[in-house]
Amino acid sequence: MAALQEKKSCSQRMEEFQRYCWNPDTGQMLGRTLSRWVWISLYYVAFYVVMTGVFALCIYTLMCTLDPYTPDYQDQLKSPGVTLRPDVYGEKGLDISYNVSDNRTWVGLVHMLHDFLAGYSPASQEDSINCTLEKYFFQESFRAPNHTKFSCKFTADTLQNCSGLTDPNFGFAEGKPCFIIKMNRIVNFLPSNSTAPRVDCAFLDQHKNARPLQAEYYPPNGTFSLHYFPYYGKKAQPHYSNPLVAAKLLNVPKNTEVLIVCKILADHVTFDNPHDPFEGKVEFKLNIQQ
């Protein structure tokens, strides 16, 4: 600091700085003697140890106050996000394009779907139970093993033509690709009052393409069965997997880029948040070359 004031020659400054670093007259280095340095360091060490302790204590107390099963607040999770597989992102959002005749362009996409559905094989779902109720599966108590709650099975074969079992190419080869739509988990979220939430895909810019989008949905009607809800959180339902809906797009015009939006229609799912393109819906660009 001493070197920062007024005009001095460079050598003067250097000399001053040297003297500041080591002053042989007083035995000071950097303005303090060795013992002074020890003292001040000790003080700071002690101070920081105490502060670290205080911080740790605060975090510990915080953790103690948290409910292990449900978060205290879900201010940002009013409505679930929706994601799409395969997910290839372009400059702005999802952007999927491939050439039907060139399988190198779509083999990656297919691979992505296979990878994704690997988590839905009967083997990986074996800790879950079969549910058929089509009603909300409320569980008050922890009846499942290890003090957890039951999760419902969702196996890939539910997706039929888009399961990759019957058509390992997921329809990409014939220009009628399957897309898998997944709704994000939110603890204790109930998507609708009574009817099951349904996926509906459409062209975003409808008027240009006179024909509306035709799609086959799997499971039939494109619904997420209600028995997958509510989600009780990772600790209560360690084996929970999101229900899926596959949409097989049948009449995508070739060699043009189309914008497709898949919305989830349910009472408590909103898709009109202008800031969040993935809330309650998923939009993607699709360009199938031939």
Add this chain to the structure above:
Amino acid sequence: MKGDPFPVENPSWTNIVPLLSFQKTLEIYSVELSGTKNIEQTDKGNGKEKYRGLKNCFEPKKNHRKEELRKELDLDDHKLSIKELEKKYGTNIITGLSSTQAAELLAQNGPNALTPPKETPEIIKFLKQMVGGFSILLWIGAILCWIAFGIQYSMNTTSSLDNVYLGCVLALVVILTGIFAYYQEAKSTNVMATFNKMIPQQALVIRDSEKKTIPADQLVVGDIVEIKGGDRIPADIRLLSVQGCKVDNSSLTGESEPQPRSSEFTHDSPLETKNIGFYSTTCLEGTATGMVINTGDRTVIGQIASLASGVGNEKTPIAIEIQHFVHIVAGVAVSIGILFFIIAVSLKYQVLDSIIFLIGIIVANVPEGLLATVTVTLSLTAKRLAKKNCLVKNLEAVETLGSTSIICSDKTGTLTQNRMTVAHLWFDNQIFIADTSEDHSNQVFDQSSGTWASLSKIITLCNRAEFRPGQESVPIMKRVVVGDASETALLKFSEVILGDVMEIRKRNHKVAEIPFNSTNKFQLSVHKTDDPNDKRFLMVMKGAPERILEKCSTIMVNGQEQPLDKNTAEAFHTAYMELGGLGERVLGFCHLYLPADEFPETYTFDVDTMNFPTSNLCFVGLLSMIDPPRSTVPDAVTKCRSAGIKVIMVTGDHPITAKAIAKSVGIISANSETVEDIAKRLHIAVEQVNKRDAKAAVVTGMELKDMSPEQLDELLTNYPEIVFARTSPQQKLIIVEGCQRQNAVVAVTGDGVNDSPALKKADIGIAMGIAGSDAAKNAADMILLDDNFASIVTGVEEGRLIFDNLKKTIAYTLTKNIAELCPFLIYIIVGLPLPIGTITILFIDLGTDIIPSIALAYEKAESDIMNRKPRHKKKDRLVNQQLAMYSYLHIGLMQAVGAFVVYFTVYAQEGFKPSVLINIRVEWENSNVNDLEDSYGQQWTLYQRKYLEWMGYTAFFVGIMVQQIADLIIRKTRRNSIFQQGLFRNKVIWVGIASQIIIALILSYGLGSVTALSFTMLRPQYWFVAVPFAILIWVYDEVRKLFIRLYPGSWWDKNMYY
């Protein structure tokens, strides 16, 4: 040299010497304390000697100044005869110049006005504000933002505009604070503008054989001008014909005695000779005709003024301190920035991200609002000072006064009232003291004696001064009088004691009068008495005491005439000596009742033939006058003393008067002696006195001239009480420079043009608002509107207070920088979601923190700041190591911890426990991940995370804000407990706290929906999470202060007191 205070070879002192040695070579009216004459004689050695004195200090750099001085001495028009003059200037004293000639000359030489000091162009001033201080760092930040955007854009054309916005915001911050600082600066200069506007002066000039009134700036060399009493002399003029003209050269020479003028060439030196009138001096009485010989900047005054403008402006101490502080902060910002840039790069962050971190670090480190706050704080003090009659021209000067360690004060007008006042009376063999306070209200001397009755009659009648009519409601001492200084003093004195003097004069009709002239050295008048039974005429006379005594054969004691014997003459001399030794101007008074048989009522007095006796009169008494010190000055000087400020008197006046005034105001304290005093007391030669015994020194310009800088340094260090007398403007400059060599912060007070170079050179120049000349006001940094020295003490107090309070403000502002910086560092190293955004930081720095930091300026002093030494320029820094360490590493760190606790609380309660947050950064910020899992298995889209991140910003912001409230409270004091200081004494602090909370509430709840600001609503309980930390900060600081108070000088005190 110092040994002999009264070197006889100096002709100027012959006026005083007679008094002391009883020589009979009196040549003037009384103890004439005239300045002009003498001061010029000091310099008279015709330049060469003057240069010798200056040589050591000026020679290397100030050659041009020498040139100017030489020019001044080249003036020889006073030696020329009128014919030669007419020839030289191509004019005619009867017809004057012709209009065409005048117009030509005007075009050639320019108008007759002083070139105003060179102003920095407004645009330069403005740009300076734009790049000064932290601005440059913020510009770098802004440019980095745009560069980052440029890189982003070149990689991906649809990249977000966030960086552009941030860059613009930073630029906007710089520009706004720049505009603000410029506005503040301009406002304070505008106050001055009113002073600079002078009423256009008119001059009566003879042109084309006609008398014309023209604006004075149209005058040209060779013009014939007429001046009369009350006029300001419009240019340097050679006087051609004079009728009883006296001029006031005080603004040129610092002496208030009126100087008689004549048309004769009386001295070689142009400054000395009586036939020259100087530009801007005032003609007090009489009339004169003169020829303009110099105009505008070529006048003597113009040359002194340019001498002043040649003196560079010193940087104010506070400017140095702020620069020092900016350097520290900028150093910290840049080094941490670069360090973490390197860390970020080596942690395999992209260069682009690293640049963005760098911006964040810079923004977090720079207290954007602080310089504006400092400006506001200073201007608040300036306003407060203005209310106390100190007008501050340069905002930074507010503090300078506080660090002042030496005040070089002019005598006339600053320490004294600048008017002659009756101080002592001697009659009935006794000296009486008259009240010299500003209102004269308390005249306690014995007025019962018959001698006083006679004396008062003489005072009243033998006086030509008169009050200007229409001033009945004005207090006597404030009334305007037509007449010279001593007559004015006598008039006011008698008016106060006797009542309506004019009425008394009317009753005692004046039948004849001989006004004072330099040959007679007395003034007499003959009156009819107001006693209807007494038909005698009364002749009253006053004049130089020796002259009066010569004319007397009797003396009045207790109202009875007694023959004047040797004893009474001795008594007279003793009294005369004593009063003269006090530096006072003494007048003798005598009278004579003319016998009615010789001088019947019808007698015609002829003043030319003097057909009446002027000897064998009756001596009545002596009266001595002085320009008395202002009544507030002694107290103020004492206060300065106890505040560790050395008060030095620097005057153009005579040493004896200077010493007398210095003694009476305490500049030389009652028990200190000069070397000469000791010599006199011990009856030994001056050389034999041990110089160490003397505390005080009276040094004349003559002695100063022969001193080397080393000797001057020695003098300044060895004597705590110094009076410089008979000094020239150049010598004042040398004295100021000498003081500055001692590392002192020097304040100079003055009013005359002669003071202006020193005012400029001083660290703070203080000009007198009423008596001050425009040149002095121009050169000064501060103006005392009431000309009261005591106002300086107020200024010192305010200056010291503001220094202390600025320390607190800076400590307050610096503290949160760590809390703003840590998030970035943790973000880079640990990979948490960014805890606080750059924009949010700006909202703290320029939003919630501004009013509180200004509020600290209203804090009262902790202890008596006037009882401690002025701060050491180099040692007592505004921002020292302790302040930085304590703010950054103690309180700042606690704030960071507290704010992080709030942050973690928000995240944890929303679903992200601290454990998952670590190293989440890449996924968190990845726009392709829209199902990021939290601790509960919930999945978040990008926007949902972003929103949570903003909530985190808001939480962190609130955390800092809450702890800044505690910070604000602890900063109220540095040593005392808050409870000693009073929690509620400074109401503005609470306004500040309220403003903090309200601004935060508005940002969170009012503007929570504006996405660009990245604020969100926050659950009410999060506002209280940091409160325990705020309390902890308070407690910690109280403990710190307690230990400082308990163990002064201890390790703790040294390391913890800032």
